[in-house]
Amino acid sequence: MVPHLVTALTGPINELEQRILESMPAIERWFRLEWMEHTPPFYSSVDVRNAGYKLAPVDTNLFPGGFNNLTPQMLPLAVQAAMAAIEKICPEAKNLLLLPEKHTRNKFYLMNLQRLVQIFGQAGLNVRLGTLDETITEPTPLDLPDGSHLTLEPLLRTKRRLGLKNFDPCTILLNNDLSAGVPAVLEGLYEQYLLPPLHAGWTIRRKTNHFHAYEEVAKKFAKLLGMDPWLINPLYTHCGEVNWQDGTGLDCVQTQVDALLAKIRRKHKEYGIAEKPFVVVKANNGTYGMGIMTVRDAKELDEVSRRTRNKMDVVKDGQTVTEVIIQEGVPTYERMHDAVAEPVVYMIDRYVVGGFYRIHADRGVDENLNTPGSSFVPLAFADSHHLPRPGDKPGASAPNRFYMYGVIGRLAMLAAAYELEATDPDAEVYE
Amino acid sequence: MVPHLVTALTGPINELEQRILESMPAIERWFRLEWMEHTPPFYSSVDVRNAGYKLAPVDTNLFPGGFNNLTPQMLPLAVQAAMAAIEKICPEAKNLLLLPEKHTRNKFYLMNLQRLVQIFGQAGLNVRLGTLDETITEPTPLDLPDGSHLTLEPLLRTKRRLGLKNFDPCTILLNNDLSAGVPAVLEGLYEQYLLPPLHAGWTIRRKTNHFHAYEEVAKKFAKLLGMDPWLINPLYTHCGEVNWQDGTGLDCVQTQVDALLAKIRRKHKEYGIAEKPFVVVKANNGTYGMGIMTVRDAKELDEVSRRTRNKMDVVKDGQTVTEVIIQEGVPTYERMHDAVAEPVVYMIDRYVVGGFYRIHADRGVDENLNTPGSSFVPLAFADSHHLPRPGDKPGASAPNRFYMYGVIGRLAMLAAAYELEATDPDAEVYE
Numbered sequence: 119m120v121p122h123l124v125t126a127l128t129g130p131i132n133e134l135e136q137r138i139l140e141s142m143p144a145i146e147r148w149f150r151l152e153w154m155e156h157t158p159p160f161y162s163s164v165d166v167r168n169a170g171y172k173l174a175p176v177d178t179n180l181f182p183g184g185f186n187n188l189t190p191q192m193l194p195l196a197v198q199a200a201m202a203a204i205e206k207i208c209p210e211a212k213n214l215l216l217l218p219e220k221h222t223r224n225k226f227y228l229m230n231l232q233r234l235v236q237i238f239g240q241a242g243l244n245v246r247l248g249t250l251d252e253t254i255t256e257p258t259p260l261d262l263p264d265g266s267h268l269t270l271e272p273l274l275r276t277k278r279r280l281g282l283k284n285f286d287p288c289t290i291l292l293n294n295d296l297s298a299g300v301p302a303v304l305e306g307l308y309e310q311y312l313l314p315p316l317h318a319g320w321t322i323r324r325k326t327n328h329f330h331a332y333e334e335v336a337k338k339f340a341k342l343l344g345m346d347p348w349l350i351n352p353l354y355t356h357c358g359e360v361n362w363q364d365g366t367g368l369d370c371v372q373t374q375v376d377a378l379l380a381k382i383r384r385k386h387k388e389y390g391i392a393e394k395p396f397v398v399v400k401a402n403n404g405t406y407g408m409g410i411m412t413v414r415d416a417k418e419l420d421e422v423s424r425r426t427r428n429k430m431d432v433v434k435d436g437q438t439v440t441e442v443i444i445q446e447g448v449p450t451y452e453r454m455h456d457a458v459a460e461p462v463v464y465m466i467d468r469y470v471v472g473g474f475y476r477i478h479a480d481r482g483v484d485e486n487l488n489t490p491g492s493s494f495v496p497l498a499f500a501d502s503h504h505l506p507r508p509g510d511k512p513g514a515s516a517p518n519r520f521y522m523y524g525v526i527g528r529l530a531m532l533a534a535a536y537e538l539e540a541t542d543p544d545a546e547v548y549e
Numbered sequence: 550m551v552p553h554l555v556t557a558l559t560g561p562i563n564e565l566e567q568r569i570l571e572s573m574p575a576i577e578r579w580f581r582l583e584w585m586e587h588t589p590p591f592y593s594s595v596d597v598r599n600a601g602y603k604l605a606p607v608d609t610n611l612f613p614g615g616f617n618n619l620t621p622q623m624l625p626l627a628v629q630a631a632m633a634a635i636e637k638i639c640p641e642a643k644n645l646l647l648l649p650e651k652h653t654r655n656k657f658y659l660m661n662l663q664r665l666v667q668i669f670g671q672a673g674l675n676v677r678l679g680t681l682d683e684t685i686t687e688p689t690p691l692d693l694p695d696g697s698h699l700t701l702e703p704l705l706r707t708k709r710r711l712g713l714k715n716f717d718p719c720t721i722l723l724n725n726d727l728s729a730g731v732p733a734v735l736e737g738l739y740e741q742y743l744l745p746p747l748h749a750g751w752t753i754r755r756k757t758n759h760f761h762a763y764e765e766v767a768k769k770f771a772k773l774l775g776m777d778p779w780l781i782n783p784l785y786t787h788c789g790e791v792n793w794q795d796g797t798g799l800d801c802v803q804t805q806v807d808a809l810l811a812k813i814r815r816k817h818k819e820y821g822i823a824e825k826p827f828v829v830v831k832a833n834n835g836t837y838g839m840g841i842m843t844v845r846d847a848k849e850l851d852e853v854s855r856r857t858r859n860k861m862d863v864v865k866d867g868q869t870v871t872e873v874i875i876q877e878g879v880p881t882y883e884r885m886h887d888a889v890a891e892p893v894v895y896m897i898d899r900y901v902v903g904g905f906y907r908i909h910a911d912r913g914v915d916e917n918l919n920t921p922g923s924s925f926v927p928l929a930f931a932d933s934h935h936l937p938r939p940g941d942k943p944g945a946s947a948p949n950r951f952y953m954y955g956v957i958g959r960l961a962m963l964a965a966a967y968e969l970e971a972t973d974p975d976a977e978v979y980e
Contacts, residue, residue: 143643146632146673150640194626198900201577202633209581212574242577469629 134173134349138522141343145525148342149468149532156535158468160203160291160313164530165476166461166523167448171391173522174352174448175530176398178328180318181295183219184474185237186229188464192472193237196464200241203467204289207311211288214243215281219294220251222270225263232262234293237466248273248282250294250301275303279310289313296321297403317541318534324402325443326356327541332533339529350526353381353446356402360442368419371399374444375416382446393449402441412447463527470524565604565780569953572774576956579773580899580963587966589899591634591722591744595961596907597892597954598879602822604953605783605879606961607829609759611749612726614650615905616668617660619895623903624668627895631672634898635720638742642719645674646712650725651682653701656694663693665724668897679704679713681725681732706734710741720744727752728834748972749965755833756874757787758972763964770960779816781957784809784877787833791873799850802830805875807847813877824880833872843878894958901955 138145163182164175188196204211216238218231235245249258249270260268271282280303281287289311290304296319304316317323333351340347355374360367375397382395399411413419452459452475459475539545569576594613595606619627635642647669649662666676680689680701689701702713711734712718720742721735727750735747748754764782771778786805791798806828813826830842844850883890883906890906970976 143670143673143675147641147643150632150636150642150673153636154640191622192625194623195629198626198629201581201900205581205584209585210578211581212578239574242574242581244574469632 134345135518135522137343137345138525139518142521144342145339148339149528152532153468156532156539158465158531159318159534159538160207161464161466162527162531162534163465164463164527166463166526167450168452168461168523169393169449170451171389171393172349172448173526174350174446175332175526175533176352176445176448178332178530178534179295180314180323180534181219181293182464183227183230183293184462185233185464186226187462187474188233188472193233193240195469196237196466196471197240199466199469199471200237202469204238204241204243206467207313208288212244213281213285213287213289214238214245215285215287215290216245216247217250217290217292217294218247218270220249222249222260228260228262228268231260231268231293232266234291235268238291244285246271246282246285246287248280250303273303278306278308280304280307292319295319315538315542317543318538320403322541322543323537324441325400325445326354326402326441328533328537329354329443329445331536331540332530334536335529335533348385350529352448353378353385354443356441356443358441360440371442371444372416372419375399375413375419378444378446379414379416396447396449398445398447400443400445402443461523463523465527465531468528468531470527473520473523473527565776566949566953568774568776569956570949573952575773576770579770580959583963584899587963587970589896589962590749590965590969591638592895592897593962593965594896595894595958597894597957598881599883599892599954600824600880601882602820602824603780603879604957605781605877606763606957606964607783607876607879609763609961609965610726611745611754611965612650612724613895614658614661614724615893616664616895617657618893618905619664619903624664626900627668627897627902628671630897630900630902631668633900635669635672635674637898638744639719643675644712644716644718644720645669645676646716646718646721647676647678648681648721648723648725649678649701651680653680653691659691659693659699662691662699662724663697665722666699669722675716677702677713677716677718679711681734704734709737709739711735711738723750726750746969746973748974749969751834753972753974754968755872756831756876757785757833757872759964759968760785760874760876762967762971763961765967766960766964781960783879784812784816785874787872787874789872791871802873802875803847803850806830806844806850809875809877810845810847827878827880829876829878831874831876833874892954894954896958896962899959899962901958904951904954904958 159180161180161182163179163184165177165179167174167176185196216231216234219227221227222231231247235247238245247268247270249272251270254270255272257272258270260270262268271285274281274283279286280290287310290307291313296316299321300316300319304312329352333347336347336351340350355378357367357370357374360371362368378397379395382397385391386393386395394414396412396414399413401410450458450460452461457477459477461473461475463473464471590611592611592613594610594615596608596610598605598607616627647662647665650658652658653662662678666678669676678699678701680703685701686703688703691699691701693699702716705712705714710717711721718741721738722744727747730752731747731750735743760783764778767778767782771781786809788798788801788805791802793799809828810826813828816822817824817826825845827843827845830844832841881889881891883892888908890908892904892906894904895902
């Protein structure tokens with residue numbers, strides 16, 4: 119199916135893998151117990167980095183694109199997971215309204231939408247696409263590379279409900295991360311399920327909240343396995359009020375970068391890791407790989423070029439960076455030929471439904487692989503994460519590695535569940 | 550994967566298929582609503598017969614063997630369904646005790662057990678095998694054709710719980726249909742989940758109860774689709790107190806066979822079906838294809854040979870036939886080369902997880918394909934039932950046919966849910 123995959127798996131052998139495999143029943147039980155207390159996000163994707171000595175999530179997307187990159191063989195898993203998700207949320211549902219991003223001229227994104235329509239259609243829902251673009255006032259066909267098309271329809275908002283012409287959905291599924299803010303049309307919908315909730319959008323979401331929650335999850339999980347949480351947890355710190363243009367707050371960034379590098383250095387010494395530590399400075403909100411900088415020494419920040427400053431200053435949909443997260447850099451040592459490969463894990467409800475490698479020949483092991491314009495090559499996971507083979511030599515088998523990635527992906531998803539609970543504006547407070 | 554499958558799909562085109570495909574969202578929603586009211590059996594397999602003019606379940610197994618006949622590609626679906634099932638029943642579970650049939654020298658059955666151990670192991674449980682065979686007093690290895698082995702362990706019963714040495718399970722999974730009666734060791738277990746429940750075993754179960762429930766399900770479903778329930782429902786009737794040796798009750802069988810054949814004839818006339826009707830006389834309890842007889846004319850019963858009488862008189866584990874069900878025969882017109890092919894659909898919880906064709910070159914379209922000693926060839930479904938293609942010509946595509954079989958399989962499973970509710974000895978009665 120994906121014969122090259124073996125190449126992508128010649129990275130260093132990972133002790134973690136063996137520990138995770140040996141603990142499989144305990145891990146699965148632990149997840150079951152966590153899901154009794156916490157509600158998983160409706161869907162998610164997690165970028166994972168495998169450094170051999172460390173395996174960590176670096177980005178958790180609650181409005182995942184790229185479902186089209188999964189193999190068709192994995193589609194039934196996605197359909198089954200979607201059935202389970204709908205059953206819990208709105209079993210009587212007939213209709214699902216999908217609200218995509220506005221950049222619907224990107225053919226890859228259109229293929230992602232097509233895949234989502236397929237998944238939820240085959241789970242038994244009538245799926246239609248509504249647009250948050252107010253300039254679209256008529257049903258508008260979107261042509262797909264395979265010759266088929268989707269139709270984007272203008273929204274119809276009544277006092278209490280959102281729908282389309284002759285289409286009243288039980289559930290509204292956002293595939294738009296709300297970087298541009300929360301549109302008025304989505305406010306005050308208390309009769310329908312709006313998923314993910316508005317506070318999962320980048321208007322409100324902050325990476326520090328996510329990694330704070332992830333740290334808690336990683337600690338619990340590490341305790342279960344009797345290991346150092348650092349092996350799966352990227353260290354981080356943050357600075358508020360940074361202005362890259364006039365230099366305000368850059369001193370905070372320098373101090374924090376210094377401190378974090380020192381922390382990582384100590385960890386490397388403890389484990390005898392020869393790697394030179396680095397950190398990644400990112401916008402605390404926003405997504406799409408904008409506003410990301412790799413730093414190996416705080417002094418580098420003195421010489422930040424105007425170009426980089428402009429880059430750091432603007433994230434998607436023109437948001438301005440004011441807060442930054444400074445995160446331990448985790449190099450990715452999975453490779454396909456000479457190209458760097460970053461695994462991405464896809465989940466619907468609590469279930470891993472597949473994944474792929476994001477591969478980019480031109481970029482280094484310490485760079486962000488999801489940059490604008492970077493035409494990465496997706497390489498679908500050939501085997502299911504569901505079928506680990508406990509007897510196999512660690513690091514040698516794809517199914518075992520996929521199982522491990524599925525565990526890390528789910529840890530990040532669980533962190534997102536914690537995060538969304540902590541940031542829920544409508545949460546009831548029990549004293 | 551299974552290149553011959555196309556051959557198996559050259560049967561007559563089925564109108565039903567198109568109707569079922571067109572109604573997919575309505576059908577899935579209907580199932581969702583039914584599962585809100587009814588609990589699906591833990592696992593099940595359903596033998597389906599496709600006559601082209603009629604598609605019906607003929608046997609619903611609540612202790613399915615043959616999981617080894619599903620393709621490895623379908624295994625992840627089974628694991629995910631098993632996770633969902635466990636989550637609902639016993640999320641805190643660590644251990645699962647599997648109780649197999651006694652005929653553990655059958656290598657195909659051992660492979661089925663191995664597959665079940667794998668599925669529930671990968672869903673995150675420690676799975677061990679206990680035996681109902683009291684002559685086994687020590688852990689006993691069972692060798693598998695692939696060189697691996699399973700261990701069968703003697704049961705350890707305390708006042709309130711059942712387990713093995715150093716193994717206390719939350720759930721006990723029966724893969725033994727209790728034809729030989731309910732062993733004392735399984736009585737009075739109120740602290741653990743015993744699945745399926747004891748009254749799903751053939752000691753208590755009756756085919757007439759199942760098909761009575763199926764009739765109700767088929768009527769509801771046919772109403773949803775606006776069609777004649779006969780298209781998916783095999784007519785049946787029954788006789789109690791039949792003794793094949795001394796002829797007691799044979800007059801009832803003859804009268805009922807006559808009446809049922811007349812009913813079928815009327816239906817055939819209504820639909821312009823040229824087929825000669827036939828009925829199948831089976832033991833009302835019991836399984837394993839014993840005690841089954843095909844009858845085209847009530848007069849045939851006058852000439853029933855001694856050999857057939859002996860066959861009808863004994864079902865599995867030496868039970869004696871006293872009640873019989875007389876069921877409309879549904880010929881199977883799916884073929885693989887010249888061999889008759891009968892689809893079997895496998896389910897875990899509410900999810901279809903795969904299926905295969907039972908193929909036997911030597912048997913006729915109107916005969917039972919699951920006879921003792923008959924070495925049928927399993928031909929796994931190549932595509933998932935989850936991925937129907939609505940645009941395809943009816944009868945022409947495997948995924949669409951598999952979706953349809955998945956629907957019929959689930960209707961029979963739903964009937965089993967109704968049946969088990971109706972026959973539950975511990976049911977609370979609300980007046």
